Structure formats: C-alpha cells, structure tokens
Amino acid sequence: MKIIHVSAECYPVAKVGGLADVVGSLPKYLRADEVDASVIMPKYGNEWMANHNFKNELKAQAPFGDLPFDFSIQREKKDTLGFPLYVTDIPHRFDRAGIYVDQESGVPYSDEFERFLSFQVGVLDWINQMDKKPDVIHCHDHHSALIPFMVSQCYRYGDLKHIPTVLTVHNGEYQGVFSHEKQHLIPDFDPKNGGLLDWDGKLNCLAAGLKTCWRITTVSPSYMKELSYNSHGLEELFRSEQQKSRGIINGIDTEVWNPDTDPMIAHHYNKKKTAKGKRKNKKELCEYFGLDPQYPTFSFIGRLVREKGADLLPDLFRTFLESTQSVNFVVLGTGDRALHYQFEAMSDRFVGYFDATLDYNESLAHQIYAGSDFMVMPSRVEPCGLNQMYAMRYGTVPIVRNIGGLKDSVVDIGKSDGYGITFHDFSIEAAAEAIQRGINLYQQGNKMAGTRKKIMNLDFSWNASAKEYIKLYHELIR
Incomplete structure (x- = not known):
C-alpha cells in the first residue's frame, strides 16, 4: 500500500x-x-x-x-x-x-x-x-x-x-x-x-x-x-x-520525545528515576531563567495567539505573582506583539519568579518539558494538542482547558482514573482555580510523585x- x-x-x-x-x-x-x-x-x-x-x-x-x-x-x-x-x-x-x-x-x-x-x-x-x-x-x-x-x-x-x-x-x-x-x-x-x-x-x-x-x-x-x-x-x-x-x-514520536535519550535536555531520566531526573532538570531550567527551584514551576510553550488562549496568561500569572504565594512561571513562544511587550514588562517586574523567551527554540522547549512541574494550556481552540502529551512523557503534569484533543487526552485527577488538571470555562477565574489545584498537588509530595509516575506510564505513541x-x-x- x-x-x-x-x-x-x-x-x-x-x-x-x-x-x-x-x-x-x-x-x-x-x-x-x-x-x-x-x-x-x-x-x-x-x-x-x-x-x-x-x-x-x-x-x-x-x-x-x-x-x-x-x-x-x-x-x-x-x-x-x-x-x-x-x-x-x-x-x-x-x-x-x-x-x-x-x-x-x-x-x-x-x-x-x-x-x-x-x-x-x-x-x-x-x-x-x-x-x-x-x-x-x-x-x-x-x-x-x-x-x-x-x-x-x-x-x-x-x-x-x-x-x-x-x-x-x-x-x-x-x-x-x-x-x-x-x-x-x-x-x-x-x-x-x-x-x-x-x-x-x-x-x-x-x-x-x-x-x-x-x-x-x-x-x-x-x-x-x-x-x-x-x-x-x-x-x-x-x-x-x-x-x-x-x-x-x-x-507523538516517542523516539524524539524520550527523556531517557533526548539530546536536548541536560540530564537523562526514565520512569524508574523520575524524581532525581526531574529535580536535576528543574535546577538547570531555573538557573537558565533565574528562578528558585524550590517553588512549583508552571510553563507555557506555544504560539502567543488568541486560539491558544495566550491573551489570558498575563492577568492569570499576575494573579499569583502579586499574591503571597511563591510560584514560578515560564513562557516560551512568539506571536502577538502586544503580548511580547506585556511579558517583557513582567520579566522586569517579577524578577526571580517570572521570565519569558519570546522566540522559537526547540532545544529550550525540550528542557522546559523536562524541568517544569506543570504545563499550562488554556486554549480557546485545540484540535488535538501535542504539548500535553510531550509534557506527560517527561513527567510534567498538564493543566488544560477541557476542549478538543485536550478533552480526549487528559483526565482530571478528581476522577478515579485521572492524571491531569482540567477546567471548563475560558476565564481567569477558572484557570486560576486550576493552577491553585496544581500548587496544592505540588505541596502533597507523595501524590505529586504518584501522578508523575502515572503520566509517564501512559502511551501516547502513534x-x-x-x-x-x-x-x-x-x-x-x-
């Protein structure tokens, strides 16, 4: 054929x-x-x-x-x-x-x-x-x-x-x-x-x-x-x-997206050595962006455009950056120039807690998947989404809007067979609640470790x- x-x-x-x-x-x-x-x-x-x-x-x-x-x-x-x-x-x-x-x-x-x-x-x-x-x-x-x-x-x-x-x-x-x-x-x-x-x-x-x-x-x-x-x-x-x-x-191509062999990440790891591997890669990631690795780290990778929900991110992240909670946020992407200006201003204002690389950088993307605790995807439209699959392959918990392929590939941890965090409404309030659930999960060390283990055992290959x-x-x- x-x-x-x-x-x-x-x-x-x-x-x-x-x-x-x-x-x-x-x-x-x-x-x-x-x-x-x-x-x-x-x-x-x-x-x-x-x-x-x-x-x-x-x-x-x-x-x-x-x-x-x-x-x-x-x-x-x-x-x-x-x-x-x-x-x-x-x-x-x-x-x-x-x-x-x-x-x-x-x-x-x-x-x-x-x-x-x-x-x-x-x-x-x-x-x-x-x-x-x-x-x-x-x-x-x-x-x-x-x-x-x-x-x-x-x-x-x-x-x-x-x-x-x-x-x-x-x-x-x-x-x-x-x-x-x-x-x-x-x-x-x-x-x-x-x-x-x-x-x-x-x-x-x-x-x-x-x-x-x-x-x-x-x-x-x-x-x-x-x-x-x-x-x-x-x-x-x-x-x-x-x-x-x-x-x-x-x-996804599990040969390209494999933390045990990926040449683009600082430290290799697998399902048996997840905790150590994540810790080492998070340290590298936080050093790159000037962040403190003891805090939960949330990342966004993608085009800074309306359908990806990128316009929600500045106010969403400021909700936590202006609070008393210690949280890291990382952005990698390029797109809407108005968002570029906002993220640049936030990088100057929230030094040590927020940073953005406004570019297309495949190697850095791999390191972000390996070093982050959570991957945020607040999409208005998401036909399938691959970032959530890449993230889980690297033991990074997805936080996604319950739409399109995100709905088909991420089950909320509130369900018996769940392994991710989902929200329905496209709003600051709904997304902020989902991130707060992520912070709470991070603070429950054993549950966070169990969730990482579960997502790394999922099969999202072709x-x-x-x-x-x-x-x-x-x-x-x-």
Whole structure:
C-alpha cells in the first residue's frame, strides 16, 4: 500500500505548529506497519534544506493561468527522517526562509494562493507521470486541500480520478480564503462545477477540499464534533459531510520525545528515576531563567495567539505573582506583539519568579518539558494538542482547558482514573482555580510523585492512531 502525504510542514524540516510534528512522525509509524508512506512538501530556502542533499526526480513545466511555471521534484538522498522526503522546488515561490510569513517583518506573504496552488499542481503533475501511482493521496490542511478538487475536476488529472483522497483538518481556523478572481490559475475544469470552490462568496480552499475528498479526518474525536458548531462559517459544511468524517487523535514520536535519550535536555531520566531526573532538570531550567527551584514551576510553550488562549496568561500569572504565594512561571513562544511587550514588562517586574523567551527554540522547549512541574494550556481552540502529551512523557503534569484533543487526552485527577488538571470555562477565574489545584498537588509530595509516575506510564505513541489510519486507507482502497 502506497501513501503520499502532502503538507506545507514536516518536522524537523520546516515547522510552525503541530502539523509539522504529525507529518514528521506518522509516516514512520505507518512504515513500521509495512505501509509505503512518504511525504512531499515545498522546498523552502531554510537552513535544514541547505544542509541536506537532494537528487532530482523530475524537472517539468506546468500550467498556471496564461503563464506556465518551471518546477522540479527532488528526493532527500539519505532518507534521514525515516521515510522518503520529496520536495517541490519552484523558483521565486518557496526559496524564502519563511514558511507563511516574512521573517523580517512578520507579515504574511502576499502571494500565498500562488505559492500553494503551484505546489499542489507540481505534486499532481509528478503523480500523473508515475508508473506506480499511490493508493491514497493524504492531504493536510488548506495548503493542500485543492488537490481533491483538482483530482476530481481538472481535465489534466483525469487519470487520477480513481485515487482516493483524504483531507486531515489540523486547524479549521485557517481555511485559505481568496477572491474568485484567482480561480483562473487552476488547471482547466468544467465551469459548471466551479461552485465546489465557493463558500460564502469566496474561493475557500478548505471548503473545496471538504466537498471533494473521499474522507475527512480531524486530529481528535472531540474536535470533529466541535467543528460542526464552531468552525468559522464552515459549520453547515462539516455537518453535511459528517458521514465521510472521522476523528483520529494524534500521537507523538516517542523516539524524539524520550527523556531517557533526548539530546536536548541536560540530564537523562526514565520512569524508574523520575524524581532525581526531574529535580536535576528543574535546577538547570531555573538557573537558565533565574528562578528558585524550590517553588512549583508552571510553563507555557506555544504560539502567543488568541486560539491558544495566550491573551489570558498575563492577568492569570499576575494573579499569583502579586499574591503571597511563591510560584514560578515560564513562557516560551512568539506571536502577538502586544503580548511580547506585556511579558517583557513582567520579566522586569517579577524578577526571580517570572521570565519569558519570546522566540522559537526547540532545544529550550525540550528542557522546559523536562524541568517544569506543570504545563499550562488554556486554549480557546485545540484540535488535538501535542504539548500535553510531550509534557506527560517527561513527567510534567498538564493543566488544560477541557476542549478538543485536550478533552480526549487528559483526565482530571478528581476522577478515579485521572492524571491531569482540567477546567471548563475560558476565564481567569477558572484557570486560576486550576493552577491553585496544581500548587496544592505540588505541596502533597507523595501524590505529586504518584501522578508523575502515572503520566509517564501512559502511551501516547502513534502506534494505535497509525493503525486507525491504515484501517481507513484499506476501506478506501476496497
């Protein structure tokens, strides 16, 4: 069984969020089950691409409105990711360091539609000339969601109509919405079917993919339900397509996220040496941020954006920093500039209790997972969430809002089988109560140790989820 994953991101090649982690790990687990899985993505002008060697598989030209474009398909020579990685090299489209935004200004690229449409056209032209075509084309988010439309509608890809397409929605917040004036850039199709591209009077890439793919998946069962009543205008479409939809919770790559072997943390440890390992790593973490390791340490890692609930954090943390309780707070992330200013001011005001690194730093993220006592995730929207799984893998207790994949992966310690702390309302009061419960747990040494032991024994690997995808592929092929 041959599966091609089409994605804008893939860890460690190019990462903005959880999409990269999924695409960088799921194919490895599929291959362990004897599935011929590979990934194709754009060739960005970033450091990873520059430091790896590629060989050409195809050089060609494809239509793009009135002007064709040149592209090449290349394969990473050594398969260092554990699966074949292919890239689409399109001059002047992707030979930039940024993925979605200019790294200097932080402004999104103005040619987003042209970039990702040309990528998808290049991918389909490559598949079109293959002798052994894939059994399934698995698309990820709106950047590849026009592929199901083009496979089913464009004359150029008539020979591919029989190939099943899967579209996984990692985040329905982003849909790829553009003016219909750009529609002429898509390879020719019957104009009477142009309505498949439309949603609410605009060309909506995600909507087009949802309408025309063979199966829709989302990254957790709860998020699948949530999209039917909260998906930025696509609620009716998700409801109408529910018969071909399925929620499959993400896993994590337990080879990358392993405190016993992780090269990015200061001290290795495992389930048998958790207390000592956590203590040593917490000391390193607190020294880095200038904090006192005797106090409970709460961390946030992620994009500083509205959907992650990051705007709640300044007032939430100040609730405790301005109290008589001694608590440490750490923030790692980048995003909303207004939040950057607030966190910088808090770092100056609450020296020794709060600090923030306003950057993307993968190595520091690993050390934070290893050295923290608690990981805070107050998300407004969380399709699956991986940070809570990474945290538990390292014995760090998650404090999460009971939504999406967080709801599916964290059970509150108030229940007999619980192992995390959850809250329901998106409010300072609800989140503060959850953090206070964390402080109380920390002060109960034996219970805290037992909770750490429990979460480190949980299995959040891709093993079960990969089997769900394999089952889905077999259903489509049959």
